[in-house]
Amino acid sequence: MAAYFARRLLLMIPTFLGVTVIVFAITRFVPGGPIEQIIVRMQMGGGRGESAGGAGVETSVAIPEAVKEELKKHFHFDKPIWRAYLLWLGDLLSLNLGKSYTYGLPVLELIAERFPVSIYFGLIGYLLAYLVCIPLGIAKAIKHGSAFDFASSALVFIGYSIPGWALGAVLLVLFGGGSFWNVFPLGGFRSASWEQLNLFEKVIDQLHHTILPVFCYALGGFATLTILTKNSLMENLGQDYIRTAFAKGLSERRVIFVHALRNSLIPICTGLGHAIGLIMAGSYLIEKVFNIDGIGYLGFTSINERDFTVVMGILVFNTLLILLGNILSDVLYVLTDPRIRFQ
Amino acid sequence: MSASSKPLLTVRGLKVTFPIYGGVLRHKIAEVRAVDGVSFEIRERETLGLVGESGSGKTTIGRALLNLLRYLSPEVQVEGEVLLHHDGRAIDLNGLSRRALKPLRPEMQMIFQDPYSSLNPRMTVREIIERPLRLHAGGGRGEREKRVFEILERVGLQPDAAVRFPHEFSGGQRQRIGIARALVTRPRLIIADEPVSALDVSVRAQVVNLMMELQKDFGLACLFIAHDLSVVHHVSDRIAVLYLGTVVEIGTAIQIYNEPRHPYTRALLAAVPSADPKSPRLRGFPLRGEIPSPLKKPSGCVFHPRCPIAQPACSKEAPALVEIEAGRQVACPYALEFEKLSARRD
Amino acid sequence: MAETAHPSTASAAPPLRRAPKPLSLLRRRWRKFRALKRGWYSFLILTGAYALSFFLPVLVNSRALIVKCDGRYYFPAVGKFHEAKAFGQRLVGEADYRKLKRQFEEEGRGNWVILPPYPYHPHESLLTDPELPGNPPHPPSRRHWMGTDDRGRDVFARLLYGFQISITFGIAVVGLSYLIGMAIGACLGYFGGRIDLYGQRLVEIWSNLPFLYIIMIIGSLMKPDMSILIAILAIFSWISISFYMRGEFYREKSKDYAAAAISQGESNLSVMFRHLLPNGLTPVISFAPFSLVGAISSLVALDFLGFGLRPPTPSWGELVNQGLQNIFKWHLVVFPLGAMFATLLLVVFIGEAIREAFDPKSHSRLR
């Protein structure tokens, strides 16, 4: 067991290195990468006013000369890639993710500021999903084949066919005060007038901004979670030890809730670790829909602004979260399933 | 059983080692020596029975002879010689490349234990049987078809079986298909890995009789693998007894069955239900304990922890196979004193 | 399963020539699939719609189907480009066939124009159309069923062409990613040993990449065209199928029929493709529809973020992005997302039925 976790932790290192090498290589070798953009701009005349006369639709943002220098220094474009990567990695290990040129702030600070916002919506959303899906899955398993099972399956099909962010967009035009109802704000984390509100109003305001995005996050996991709960419970109810429990005369309630459920929840618990990766992935879309200034939106804007220090910083952060989530999943697995003995 | 004395396949010092991986870095932490220095010979048109408990390495030997291990587990180590006597030459099959091996493939074929997994469920019976012919220049389309229907008839299946899929057949019928597939290239040696142990008792005799009949008609040699002596002694000319990867006794079927010498062979024989309770042959004794894990093989003679006549020396040195009478070799220096030693112990 | 429908003994069967052709496993599953009505009808609807979408140039197009002008016939919708001058229109560039139709009708000289049923092209800006006053995006109207987008292009036309592009794109991504994943998974499972050990580590690294984010980065740097975007998405989505393939090959390889094939002298490739692959296809077939759902929604998401297909490709996601710029333009959000939802729902129904047909015991279904 200890060896297993030691191995997982050790494996994080090559995985992390591998991931960053891949992206580092992408930013350098993909045509149109930062270095090429700079060259193109330089060829087009001193790097000033280059967007004029170009394809007007493209949202390329001019990069000031000083920033280019900063960028060059940060990515070590003048050196061979392996050296550049090692230098970048060295900076990373000393927790220096560089400085954003659009915000003029250290990347770490930007991330630290926005991560709580993202995790606030994401986590509440996933918790909500768990709160709804587990009972729903149980009910579906117990009443398998009933009208209820059938009707709720319709919801599952719908949930599977519509991504959370897409539903968010629809809800926003319906309830965001456009052509229909004005029930919810247009997005954002809080109202602009947050500071002037009293406590009660603050709570209401926060709730008001929370409901739609959280609903979208919850929808993201809804279909799979419900089905996972149902199927794993049904599988367990078909197992021998459950039949034995019934045969021993234990009440149905007790059998289902104590014996079968405990084992059925194992795969669902383990999923919690992976939720963090899913939350991050969802945030790129949902935060754009709702204009929430979280990490996903920061990533989106930095990519558009070619703010590569931020882009790489978020990549590192996101990858670390995924890796930690995987380990968390394993830990949860061990904690919940006494049968598991990792090799 | 009209065995000649010309050797067909000679196995010398066959050793098979599987590495076991584990630990933090998934490195090799142990080895399983599944077959440990096995030597025997199969003569033309002869049936050699290979008997041993589960895990003794029977299947591994069969696969090693066909050079299948390398493909099943790439990290395996196979040492020793597997000499196929072919056109007056002896070719060492072990270590031969796949390409070099290919022309020799039709000479040796295998019949598998599990008739359910040994036939490709997506192929019709005809495709299954015809495939080896295609691979080994089995003539034109018409010629191949003729041979497929010929062999189907020989194994007792209707011609319309050809267009069906394996799932439509019973276990016994499937095993017949497996036999047909093995025989269609006219091999000289068949390795039959427990060909009937997965079948219903009621059809075992049919399949065994079919095999014996075909063997005679086709002039085949056969390595007949089984986990007990009950079937083997009927079909075999000679029998080799395997324990934890080593041959402990080898002799003619009559010798082994009527007069077992090695304590382990005696024990195996005790497990065979006798048809004639008054038969005068010597009964063995029941085995004590479990077969040890091949990961932790006992030192010296691998059988000594379970042996009723184990001597202090047995745990120190592994006994070699010694010829104690014409055609019989035993790997136990005390084999001839069994009665005396076991009586003393009682 | 249908197994019981066939005689299980060879001896009881009629002679060769009259024997009913036995059904392969695939055929039996296909029958089962057809028996599952919801999935089967979804399949018919979706494939029908997709097939129909190849006729969009004659159904939804600004170019006329047939023009009769001064005794000559022209077929602009399927034929070549005709300048406005050819029909006596005083315009630069291509003829305006809707205008031409009115013009001919007014002239009454026996010239006529047959327009497609819905005479608008997805790339065509209607800003100069005299029949469409006001600023884009226009709300839905009799002429423009779903209104226009912010450049005055007909939303309904873009939606339909977007359907074809989405499905084509999705199928291509799933096809390519399955090809990659199957090849990698098959090699790992088949060869095992060290290849498997190290291969799995690499796959693990790959599977820990934040895909969406990286695709966003690449998308912004490269401004990829359709084939490159397909390749990028495929390169990042082969992981899960490679796991399944690895497992399948690992399991199938250990069965005796594989050993039999080797002992007959089959080559590795032949064992892999002729013997093992047909037996390991179940997960591929039963997961493909769900991967298609993933691929299509990824495309819509990327287009929405602005890192997808190049403009002016008709795209659902791009419409949604426009719609969210202005909260009152609900038609730019609701219609494309409705189209996506309907499409994905059909695919999910198909996938569910396929799963049931292929894997009747498994609990891994959506119901």
Ligand SMILES: Nc1ncnc2c1ncn2[C@@H]1O[C@H](COP(=O)(O)OP(=O)(O)OP(=O)(O)O)[C@@H](O)[C@H]1O
């Ligand atoms: N691929 C492998 N990797 C590691 N160990 C193996 C492998 N194949 C076989 N072994 C080991 O080799 C030993 C012999 O196995 P083998 O299958 O040859 O036994 P057997 O005599 O055929 O048994 P059975 O009667 O159960 O078929 C067993 O202990 C087994 O664990």
Ligand SMILES: [Mg+2]
């Ligand atoms: Mg065996």
